[in-house]
Amino acid sequence: MSGRGxxxxxxxxxxxxxxxxxxxxAAHAEVVELGRGEHERDEHEVVFxxxxxxxxxxxxxxxxxxxxxxxxxxxxxxxxxxxxxxxxVLRCLNRMNDLVEGARVEGEVRYHGVDLYGPKVDPVEVxxxxxxxxxxxxPFPKSIYDNVxxxxxxxxxxxxxxxxxxxxxxxxxxxxxVKDKLRDSGLALSGGQQQRLCIARAIATKPDVILMDExxxxxxxxxxxxxxxxxxxxxxxxSIVIVTHNMQQAGRVSDRTAFLTVDxxxxxxxxxxxxxxxxxxxxxxxxxxxxxxxxxxxxxx
Amino acid sequence: xxxIPASETRSSVELALGGRSWDIRGRLFSGALLLAxxxxxxxxxxxxxxxxxxxxxxxxxRGSDFLASETSSLPERAGVRQGLVGSLILITLVGVVSLPxxxxxAIYLEEYAKDTRLRRIxxxxxxxxxxxxxxxxxxxxxxxxxxxxxxxxxQASYGRSYLSGGLTLAVLVMPFVIIIAMEAxxxxxxxxxxxxxxxxxxxxxxxxxxxxxYAAPGMFTGVILALARAFGETAPxxxxxxxxxxxxxxxxxxxxxxxxxxxxxxxxxFAWSRLPGEAxxxxxAAAIIVLLATILVVNLVVIVLRTRYERTW
Numbered sequence: 114m115s116g117r118g119x120x121x122x123x124x125x126x127x128x129x130x131x132x133x134x135x136x137x138x139a140a141h142a143e144v145v146e147l148g149r150g151e152h153e154r155d156e157h158e159v160v161f162x163x164x165x166x167x168x169x170x171x172x173x174x175x176x177x178x179x180x181x182x183x184x185x186x187x188x189x190x191x192x193x194x195x196x197x198x199x200x201x202v203l204r205c206l207n208r209m210n211d212l213v214e215g216a217r218v219e220g221e222v223r224y225h226g227v228d229l230y231g232p233k234v235d236p237v238e239v240x241x242x243x244x245x246x247x248x249x250x251x252p253f254p255k256s257i258y259d260n261v262x263x264x265x266x267x268x269x270x271x272x273x274x275x276x277x278x279x280x281x282x283x284x285x286x287x288x289x290x291v292k293d294k295l296r297d298s299g300l301a302l303s304g305g306q307q308q309r310l311c312i313a314r315a316i317a318t319k320p321d322v323i324l325m326d327e328x329x330x331x332x333x334x335x336x337x338x339x340x341x342x343x344x345x346x347x348x349x350x351x352s353i354v355i356v357t358h359n360m361q362q363a364g365r366v367s368d369r370t371a372f373l374t375v376d377x378x379x380x381x382x383x384x385x386x387x388x389x390x391x392x393x394x395x396x397x398x399x400x401x402x403x404x405x406x407x408x409x410x411x412x413x414x
Numbered sequence: 415x416x417x418i419p420a421s422e423t424r425s426s427v428e429l430a431l432g433g434r435s436w437d438i439r440g441r442l443f444s445g446a447l448l449l450a451x452x453x454x455x456x457x458x459x460x461x462x463x464x465x466x467x468x469x470x471x472x473x474x475x476r477g478s479d480f481l482a483s484e485t486s487s488l489p490e491r492a493g494v495r496q497g498l499v500g501s502l503i504l505i506t507l508v509g510v511v512s513l514p515x516x517x518x519x520a521i522y523l524e525e526y527a528k529d530t531r532l533r534r535i536x537x538x539x540x541x542x543x544x545x546x547x548x549x550x551x552x553x554x555x556x557x558x559x560x561x562x563x564x565x566x567x568x569q570a571s572y573g574r575s576y577l578s579g580g581l582t583l584a585v586l587v588m589p590f591v592i593i594i595a596m597e598a599x600x601x602x603x604x605x606x607x608x609x610x611x612x613x614x615x616x617x618x619x620x621x622x623x624x625x626x627x628y629a630a631p632g633m634f635t636g637v638i639l640a641l642a643r644a645f646g647e648t649a650p651x652x653x654x655x656x657x658x659x660x661x662x663x664x665x666x667x668x669x670x671x672x673x674x675x676x677x678x679x680x681x682x683x684f685a686w687s688r689l690p691g692e693a694x695x696x697x698x699a700a701a702i703i704v705l706l707a708t709i710l711v712v713n714l715v716v717i718v719l720r721t722r723y724e725r726t727w
Binding site: 207209212214237238242244249251252253254263264267268314315317 | 624
């Protein structure tokens with residue numbers, strides 16, 4: 114199966130412009146080299162450089178040799194069948210796996226060039242700068258206001274909290290719906306509103322990356338569409354990584370897509386690997402890996 | 415079931431859908447369950463009615479005088495004041511000692527301790543401790559608090575003091591408090607902890623700002639029930655030196671009170687039940703009613719608190 118090199122190659126060869134290729138970000142050296150001429154200015158800076166990552170849960174290798182560069186102001190989707198380790202990979206990016214007893218991460222996750230698993234790195238500080246939105250909306254059973262204010266408050270924010278709450282809720286496209294009931298419980302909102310509240314909570318600590326773990330899986334299509342629109346708005350200011358089992362969603366929202374597959378080991382356990390990482394349109398129209406093609410065309414998965 | 419005929423008519427379908435109108439085994443089973451319920455209720459009711467019959471004349475004739483009077487060798491003058499006051503002081507002591515310790519232990523076991531074999535053994539044994547007969551705790555109280563620690567629990571009272579009784583009951587309810595608190599902590603969903611960690615909370619911030627506040631209603635209702643159980647305990651107190659008729663009250667010096675001799679309502683019930691004469695039977699029954707009423711009030715408060723603050727996830 115593909116090692117790190119192969120995955121990187123795929124990425125670099127396909128530097129065609131696409132819906133996601135926007136802006137003026139400073140280019141990744143290698144990529145400039147390969148994409149010279151036609152698309153030189155299309156490449157955004159890499160915010161997360163995941164390379165050769167293995168994640169173990171006890172004696173079980175959950176994902177093997179994951180290498181995915183994640184770029185600033187882009188939406189990167191992780192897709193693949195269940196058990197392929199999409200969430201596991203996502204949770205490496207803000208050290209959420211630290212909370213799982215027996216979890217171990219090998220390889221390198223560089224965030225703005227800093228090794229996230231370096232000895233001096235405080236996971237609490239990591240999670241403050243890298244926000245997360247979860248599969249099931251999980252607002253705190255507190256007021257809407259306190260839900261948003263909790264992050265800044267524990268970070269020791271001393272400024273105008275009302276302003277932070279309003280800005281975050283506006284950014285999450287929820288302000289108009291809740292501005293008159295900020296003291297009501299976050300649990301009194303609808304599912305879609307709760308998820309937007311969670312997004313507001315995540316951006317209140319001013320992260321530069323938002324991780325989303327199947328954020329729409331428990332929402333109806335209308336609420337899902339609102340979250341997707343919101344993601345398109347947010348990507349101007351944030352880098353977004355989204356795990357989704359919904360390929361159409363990946364196709365609609367993401368600029369780049371990593372497709373993960375499952376290898377069944379000799380002892381019957383399953384290990385996820387990246388089969389292909391590329392621009393989303395390429396993954397969906399002209400995948401180079403036949404497993405990707407089988408998955409995106411709906412022949413399995 | 416018979417096979418369905420090739421051509422269905424309305425009547426054949428009606429017949430087939432009718433099924434067995436008499437599900438004998440099902441009816442027998444639910445009947446047996448109902449019988450078991452009624453039987454246990456009947457026993458309880460008989461007990462209550464018998465006690466009530468004996469107690470009612472005393473409560474009717476004496477009323478609040480029965481609550482306010484001290485015990486006496488004359489049945490018509492004896493009351494439960496000392497028992498009530500003693501029990502209240504004891505239960506306060508039990509709460510002050512067992513709640514902080516028990517809840518702290520639960521937080522450690524549930525939130526901090528790694529899931530090792532040692533932890534599992536500890537938890538299993540705490541559960542076992544909750545099943546140990548209370549008389550065993552009485553022996554422990556006698557040996558440890560009354561005798562070994564006499565210099566602390568009260569030299570003058572030979573160690574038979576509120577402190578000894580309270581600590582014995584505190585040790586008795588501790589396993590319950592720990593188990594109840596652990597269950598309340600576990601009821602706070604992992605997703606809430608993840609949410610708090612996700613915005614950069616430390617473990618302490620997650621516990622203090624989220625887990626504890628959300629677990630508190632469940633914890634306190636359960637803990638109050640554990641205290642109500644301690645309120646009715648007799649056996650350990652008999653061993654740990656409760657006496658009837660004495661009640662140390664030194665309003666000026668709380669420590670002296672706590673180190674002094676004590677009694678409790680269930681102990682008073684026990685003592686009176688051994689006295690001869692119709693009048694004492696009535697007094698004993700009336701004291702039991704006072705005890706039951708107190709526990710009932712506590713449980714009612716718990717139910718009200720629970721319905722008001724209970725959270726569903």
